[in-house]
Amino acid sequence: MNNIFTNNIKVKEYDALIIGGGGSGMRASLELAKSGLNTAVVSKVFPTRSHTVSAQGGITCAIASADPNDDWRWHMYDTVKGADFIGDQDAIEYLCSEGPKAVFELEHMGLPFSRFKNGRIYQRPFGGQSKDFGKGGQAARTCAAADRTGHALLHTLYQNNVKEGSNFLNEWFAVDLVKNSKDEVTGVIAFSIENGEVAYLKAQATVLATGGAGRIYASTTNALINTGDGLAMALRAGYPAQDMEMWQFHPTGIYGAGSLVTEGCRGEGGYLINKDGERFMERYAPNVKDLAGRDVVARSMVLEILEGRGCGENNDHIFLKLDHLGEEVLNSKLPGICELSRTFAHVDPIYEPIPVVPTCHYMMGGTPTNVSGQAFTRENGTDKLIPGLFSAGEAACVSVHGANRLGGNSLLDLVVFGRATGMHIQDELKSGGGVDSASKSDIDASLERLNKLNESTDGYDTAEVKRELQECMQNYFGVFRRGEFMEKGLQQLNELKNKVVNLHLKDKSDAFNTSRVEAIELQNLYEVALATAVSAFERIESRGAHARDDYPDRDDKNWLCHTIFDPLSKSVSKREVNFQPSKIEAFPPKVRTY
Amino acid sequence: MFGNKLEVSMYRYNPEDDKFPYMKQYKIDKPTKDIMVLDLLNLLKEEDQSISYRRSCREGVCGSDGMNINGKNGLACITPISSVIKRNKIELRPLPGLPVIRDLVVDMSEFYAQYEKIKPFLQNETTAPEQERLQSPEDRDKLDGLYECILCACCSTSCPSFWWNPDKFVGPAALLQAYRFLADSRDLKTQERLESLSDPFSVYRCHGIMNCVNVCPKGLNPNKAIGEIKSMLHKNKKDIIVSDKI
Ligand SMILES: Cc1cc2nc3c(=O)[nH]c(=O)nc-3n(C[C@H](O)[C@H](O)[C@H](O)COP(=O)(O)OP(=O)(O)OC[C@H]3O[C@@H](n4cnc5c(N)ncnc54)[C@H](O)[C@@H]3O)c2cc1C
Ligand code: SF4
Ligand code: SF4
Ligand code: FES
Numbered sequence: 001m002n003n004i005f006t007n008n009i010k011v012k013e014y015d016a017l018i019i020g021g022g023g024s025g026m027r028a029s030l031e032l033a034k035s036g037l038n039t040a041v042v043s044k045v046f047p048t049r050s051h052t053v054s055a056q057g058g059i060t061c062a063i064a065s066a067d068p069n070d071d072w073r074w075h076m077y078d079t080v081k082g083a084d085f086i087g088d089q090d091a092i093e094y095l096c097s098e099g100p101k102a103v104f105e106l107e108h109m110g111l112p113f114s115r116f117k118n119g120r121i122y123q124r125p126f127g128g129q130s131k132d133f134g135k136g137g138q139a140a141r142t143c144a145a146a147d148r149t150g151h152a153l154l155h156t157l158y159q160n161n162v163k164e165g166s167n168f169l170n171e172w173f174a175v176d177l178v179k180n181s182k183d184e185v186t187g188v189i190a191f192s193i194e195n196g197e198v199a200y201l202k203a204q205a206t207v208l209a210t211g212g213a214g215r216i217y218a219s220t221t222n223a224l225i226n227t228g229d230g231l232a233m234a235l236r237a238g239y240p241a242q243d244m245e246m247w248q249f250h251p252t253g254i255y256g257a258g259s260l261v262t263e264g265c266r267g268e269g270g271y272l273i274n275k276d277g278e279r280f281m282e283r284y285a286p287n288v289k290d291l292a293g294r295d296v297v298a299r300s301m302v303l304e305i306l307e308g309r310g311c312g313e314n315n316d317h318i319f320l321k322l323d324h325l326g327e328e329v330l331n332s333k334l335p336g337i338c339e340l341s342r343t344f345a346h347v348d349p350i351y352e353p354i355p356v357v358p359t360c361h362y363m364m365g366g367t368p369t370n371v372s373g374q375a376f377t378r379e380n381g382t383d384k385l386i387p388g389l390f391s392a393g394e395a396a397c398v399s400v401h402g403a404n405r406l407g408g409n410s411l412l413d414l415v416v417f418g419r420a421t422g423m424h425i426q427d428e429l430k431s432g433g434g435v436d437s438a439s440k441s442d443i444d445a446s447l448e449r450l451n452k453l454n455e456s457t458d459g460y461d462t463a464e465v466k467r468e469l470q471e472c473m474q475n476y477f478g479v480f481r482r483g484e485f486m487e488k489g490l491q492q493l494n495e496l497k498n499k500v501v502n503l504h505l506k507d508k509s510d511a512f513n514t515s516r517v518e519a520i521e522l523q524n525l526y527e528v529a530l531a532t533a534v535s536a537f538e539r540i541e542s543r544g545a546h547a548r549d550d551y552p553d554r555d556d557k558n559w560l561c562h563t564i565f566d567p568l569s570k571s572v573s574k575r576e577v578n579f580q581p582s583k584i585e586a587f588p589p590k591v592r593t594y
Numbered sequence: 595m596f597g598n599k600l601e602v603s604m605y606r607y608n609p610e611d612d613k614f615p616y617m618k619q620y621k622i623d624k625p626t627k628d629i630m631v632l633d634l635l636n637l638l639k640e641e642d643q644s645i646s647y648r649r650s651c652r653e654g655v656c657g658s659d660g661m662n663i664n665g666k667n668g669l670a671c672i673t674p675i676s677s678v679i680k681r682n683k684i685e686l687r688p689l690p691g692l693p694v695i696r697d698l699v700v701d702m703s704e705f706y707a708q709y710e711k712i713k714p715f716l717q718n719e720t721t722a723p724e725q726e727r728l729q730s731p732e733d734r735d736k737l738d739g740l741y742e743c744i745l746c747a748c749c750s751t752s753c754p755s756f757w758w759n760p761d762k763f764v765g766p767a768a769l770l771q772a773y774r775f776l777a778d779s780r781d782l783k784t785q786e787r788l789e790s791l792s793d794p795f796s797v798y799r800c801h802g803i804m805n806c807v808n809v810c811p812k813g814l815n816p817n818k819a820i821g822e823i824k825s826m827l828h829k830n831k832k833d834i835i836v837s838d839k840i
Contacts, residue, residue, distance in 0.1 A: 045648070046702070048745055049656040063725070100725075107726040110716025110780065112734065112741045119728030148742060151655060155741070159715040194695055223651045259653045340653060343672050463640045507644045509610050512696040515643040 001196045001510050003451045006440040009189075010199040014038050016425050017187055017201055019174045019230055020209030021047030023055075023150070023414035024393025024421075026157040026166075028207055028373075031422025033164035037429060040167045042174055042190060042201065044225065044517070047158050051211050051223040052414065055150025056336060057264035058124060058142035059106075059415075060408030061099040065116060066123035066140040067131065072096040074131055075141060077587055079409060082128045082293050083402025084544035084554070085589040086243070086562060088578035091398045094371045095409070095416050097583065102415040103143055111156040113145050124333075125267040126407040127291040128594070138288060140267075142408040147262055147336040153411060169201075173517055174229065176446040177206065177237045177389070184435040185388035188233070189446045193517060196510025198450070200443055204434040205390060205425045208234060208367060208375070209418065212394040213528040215521075217360035217478075218470040221253050221260035225521075230395045232524035234367045235531060235567040236449075239377050239386060242397040242562050242575065244528070245536035245546045246364035248405055249479050251297040253359025255317040257344040260361065261337050261354055263407040266290040268333050270322040272301065273353065274309040285594040292594035295404045295545045298358035302479050305357075312355060319353035358479055362405055363528075364545065365535070366397035368564070368575075373398075373421025378564055378573065388435040390425065392417045399562065402577075403544020452501075453519055459504035462519045469496055469522070473529050477536050481548045486537045493526075493533055500526045531565045538572040539563055556589055600624045600679070602638065604645070605687040608696050615694065617685075631663055631670040631678065631686070635698075647698040654811060657744035660751070661698050662687040667748035667809040689751040691760065704760045705747045705767065712764060712772040712790075717783040733779040740774035740819060742812050743767060749806035749816050755799040763799035764791070766806035766816030773819035776826060788823075788830050797823055 016032050018025045021043030032039040043050065064070040076096040080087055107113060107121065114122035121143045129139040145152035161168075171193040178187050178200060187202040213228025214220035235241060251272070252261045266272075271290045274280050284300040285292035292300075301318045310316050322330060322337075327350050330338055334349075341347050341354050368383075369375050373396070375389040392398075393414045400413055476489025500523055507515045541555035542548050562575040579586040599621045607615035620638055632649055639645045647670070648658040654672035661670055664678045664685050678684055692700040718727075750756045750765035764772065772791060775781045791797050797820060806816040 045650050045656075045658065046706075046745075049648075049650045049658045051651070053656050053744075054651050054653065104722075104724070104726050108716075108718075108722040110775075110778070112737045112778075113726070115729050115731045115734045117731060119730050121726050145741075148655075151744070152741060162710055163713075163715040223656065225650045336655075343654065462643075509608055509644070511609050512646045512699045514646050515639075 001191070001198065001454050001508060003454060004198045004447050006443045009443065009447070010197065012199050012201050014040050014201065014203045015429055016205040016207065017042065017203035018207045018209055019188060020050070020211060020393065020395070021168065021170070022050035022209060022211050022393060023052040023153055023157060023411060024418040025207065025209030026154070026161055027415045027418030028209060028392060028422040029166050030157065030161055030164060031419055032425060033161060033166040035426045037426065040169050040201070042169045042172045044171065044173045044193065046170050047168065048155055050154060051226055052150045052154040054223060054260070055153070055411055056147045056260065057126060057262035057267070058144035058149045058408045059103060059153065059411035060126060060129070060142045060406065061103045061412055062096065062141060063100045063103055063121060063123070063143060065120040065143070070131070070139065070141065072099065073584055074133060074139065075099070077133045078128055078130055079400065079406055080587045081134070081592055082404050082406040084404055084592055085402065085560060086399070086543065086577050087402030088399045089581045089586050090578045091371050091400050093581035093583060094420070095400045095412060098416050099412050102412070102419060106153060106156060106415060109156050109160045111145065111152050113143060124264055125291065127263050127266070127297070128293045128406045138291065142264070142267065144264065147264055147334050149411065173520070174233065175450050175520060177233050178438050178443055178446045179237055180436050180438040180442055182436060183386070185237070185386060186435050186438045189443070189450065191450070193512055196513065204388065204429055206388055207373065207421055207425070208389070208391040208395050209393045210395045212363040213525060214360050214363070216470065216473050216525050216529040216532065218474040219253065219258050220360040221250055221258055222360070227521035227524050228363070228528035229521065229524045230391065231366055232527035234375070234389070235527045238568055239375065239389070240368065240567065241365055241531045241565045242368040243365035243399060243403070243535070244531040244565050245539050245563060246403050246544060247360060247532065248294055248362035248364060248545050249298040249358040250361035251294060251301055251358050252320055252356040253361070254341070254344045255355035255357050258359050259340050259344050260359070261320060261340065261356065263294070265320060265322055265334060265337060268329060269325050270320055272297070273319050273321050274304045275311045275315060276309060280304055280309070288594045293404055294407065295547070296594055298479055299547055301358055317355045317357045320356045321353040322349040323351055323353070362410065363394055364397070364401040364403065364405055366395050367391040369396045369398050371398060371417070371420060372424035373417055374424065378575065390421050392421045403546060449520070449523070453503065453505045453516065454508060456502070456504045459502040460499040462503055462515065462522050465496065465499045465503065466522050466525070469525060469529055472496070473532070477533055479547065481536055481546070482550045483537065483548070486533065490533050490537060493530055496526065527567070530570070531567070534570055535563045535565050535572055560589060598624045599682070601683045602634065603683065603685045604697070606697055607694055608644070625675070628674045628676045631673045631675055631684070632659055634675055634684070635670060646696045655744060657746035660689050660746040660748045662690055667752045669746060669748070669811045672811060689747055691751045691757040692747070702747060705750055705765070708764050708768040709745065709771060712768050713787070714771045714775070716775065716778060716781050718780055720782070727780050729779055736777045737774060739814055740770060740777060743770055743814060744812060746811065748809045748811060752805040752809045754803060754805070755801060759795060759799055762795035764796045766800070766820065769797060769800070769823060770814060770816040770819045773823050776823065788827055791823060792827055797827065
């Protein structure tokens with residue numbers, strides 16, 4: 001790949017461009033495919049290889065199948081509480097009330113949900129679910145296709161995109177956003193991984209549906225491709241990120257491997273034990289025990305380990321016990337888990353418990369958007385829409401998950417807001433909306449990073465720098481956080497900056513050059529890591545997934561708010577939480593116990 | 595001979611530099627614990643950045659890293675090296691029968707084209723109910739062993755019939771999906787689906803060689819699904835003849 005300048009770059013023009021072929025991207029594209037707008041989905045992997053394929057347990061939604069009296073308001077209550085009260089209630093209301101429509105649509109598209117005897121969709125209990133606003137006991141609200149719901153959902157969406165003739169740019173890698181002089185987004189610079197062709201993909205609407213960035217941590221349940229590219233692109237373009245300190249650590253990542261075993265295991269009746277065989281969650285969450293919020297369970301596990309009650313030779317993990325469920329239940333309800341456990345833990349859950357540890361799992365933060373997927377920045381303390389830029393899915397922060405996501409709410413987020421974004425773009429573009437063209441120098445600016453990498457003759461090694469970054473995040477910004485440690489971490493990150501911008505790309509070839517991809521991904525990870533670190537350091541309280549042992553209490557007086565990370569000043573400001581749902585009264589903050 | 599070294603023999607080909615593909619030998623310290631072939635590749639790539647392969651989920655669910663490992667197709671990420679090492683040696687090649695883009699990366703276009711050909715989506719034009727369409731657990735069970743396919747192409751690229759006729763024989767992976775929709779109680783295009791498969795090539799090139807079943811990393815059985823399609827085709831033909839007479 002020689003250096004590229006605007007005079008030798010190919011331009012491909014679209015109405016709408018969706019960066020990401022995961023659940024959110026393909027749900028948005030499906031909406032647009034039917035609209036007649038010229039749309040393309042750009043994905044760095046073939047769409048069915050996207051991380052959504054790994055989702056196991058299910059999609060949470062009040063479709064009133066397991067319980068005919070179930071009510072989306074109960075789901076909303078759980079979600080608000082799960083979020084530790086900094087989820088936006090207008091967005092959560094939209095998620096929970098529109099949810100059933102979106103789930104039934106998936107079924108109509110062919111998603112092979114598991115079924116109850118009466119032929120309706122099977123639902124299982126997940127953590128943090130209740131009936132009657134927390135007063136009616138455990139609910140079973142997570143719709144499932146065995147323990148392969150993400151696979152079933154992603155393939156169904158791909159299949160329906162094939163049906164509708166959607167246009168895909170598969171194995172194309174988006175590098176940076178292109179902005180015009182009015183600060184509007186006019187598409188992206190991208191290259192074909194297969195042959196190195198670079199192009200300016202020009203669009204009236206650009207959707208970042210690029211998923212999470214779990215790879216900022218050394219130990220994660222996330223796929224290797226989850227490097228936060230879209231969010232990093234937005235940060236580099238000067239747009240902010242919201243609630244970046246909020247990272248979910250899933251209680252049950254397989255010890256040593258990181259692969260997830262779904263919360264559905266505990267939903268089906270499995271539970272956690274320490275080295276004494278004690279079901280310790282009875283002590284931490286007497287009411288719902290192993291089905292408390294994920295942040296609560298993860299912290300309890302870490303405490304057990306810190307207090308010397310961990311399992312194994314080094315007392316450094318916990319056991320998830322499933323054998324009492326019996327072979328039949330395990331084979332029919334959790335077949336994928338049995339497979340994963342045998343492969344990665346060398347343990348057959350039919351006979352033995354699975355060794356697990358809390359593992360980085362989900363990014364609650366992201367590019368801030370409204371319920372139509374429109375991204376915004378902040379100006380003088382108010383939201384200001386960014387023309388041409390949209391985001392949905394894990395990359396976005398609309399914020400329905402606040403400080404802690406409930407299990408099964410992400411898949412719902414993908415389809416509800418993927419769909420809403422697609423609908424909004426249609427309306428906007430059909431009513432004459434759009435953005436101005438970018439100038440030559442605007443486009444050159446977006447090519448800079450790629451060109452620098454292609455020119456590099458010496459510098460740092462991608463694999464080494466990545467390891468340093470991941471270890472720094474793991475050590476200083478994990479389940480428990482403390483100011484003085486985080487300061488050290490921040491210092492390390494500042495030192496890493498120079499290495500990250502001066503990577504040496506040894507292989508300059510064009511055909512399927514994965515080192516080029518990995519180098520750019522590392523630079524993206526860095527942006528996300530820095531936003532995380534600064535935001536975590538600034539929020540001086542404990543809330544949801546953000547647990548500080550120097551500030552152990554929730555502080556509603558000062559911190560019942562979102563954080564907004566500004567990439568230009570590298571500083572954090574506050575943004576108010578929405579307490580104005582339109583159909584019901586807002587749920588006021590209260591003490592969160594399970 | 596190599597003591598504590600492991601010898602990895604890898605198919606290398608970069609269209610920009612190499613006229614022909616060649617096998618390159620790597621020697622690497624034997625890992626102290628059992629690791630997956632994908633981990634091994636990652637270690638090698640740290641030494642030689644020019645090695646190219648696909649990977650994403652690293653847990654056997656996305657289908658990216660199908661390759662030929664010591665002569666057998668499989669997913670690198672869930673194949674422990676202990677299960678494949680032969681005399682301290684591992685040989686890695688791209689999936690056979692498809693054009694190579696670079697090293698272990700093959701061009702899957704033909705494979706995907708066959709997938710699209712079978713109309714891999716539910717077809718039911720009746721007005722959808724407000725809620726879900728009902729399906730009994732028994733009917734749903736019929737989709738088990740079919741819908742789980744991850745499109746890794748391990749099966750189709752181990753099938754001699756697919757090597758010879760990748761454009762005409764649909765191949766085990768896509769036929770498995772063809773049957774997935776034939777078997778779905780909610781799909782109403784059975785007749786059309788069968789008709790599009792009734793030519794001498796689409797299905798009938800399968801000679802029951804069973805390679806597909808032996809390599810599927812998800813334990814699926816395309817051969818059985820193909821058998822089911824054949825018997826549906828057979829029955830269908832009889833039905834048509836009968837109805838012609840009437
Ligand atoms: C193991 C696991 C299990 C889970 N289980 C559940 C569950 O049971 N229920 C639930 O609700 N949630 C679950 N989650 C969370 C959920 O799966 C994810 O949050 C969700 O799938 C993210 O979807 P997405 O559409 O935002 O992005 P992804 O599915 O991650 O897709 C991102 C897309 O962006 C593309 N992309 C990224 N960067 C670029 C670039 N630079 N150029 C071009 N394309 C790019 C990728 O190719 C991909 O197509 C789970 C998560 C994990 C890790
Ligand atoms: S059984 Fe049929 S499809 Fe499978 S490998 Fe043999 S010929 Fe190919
Ligand atoms: S049937 Fe098995 S081997 Fe074939 S593509 Fe599907 S998962 Fe891969
Ligand atoms: S990397 Fe996904 S199947 Fe191996």
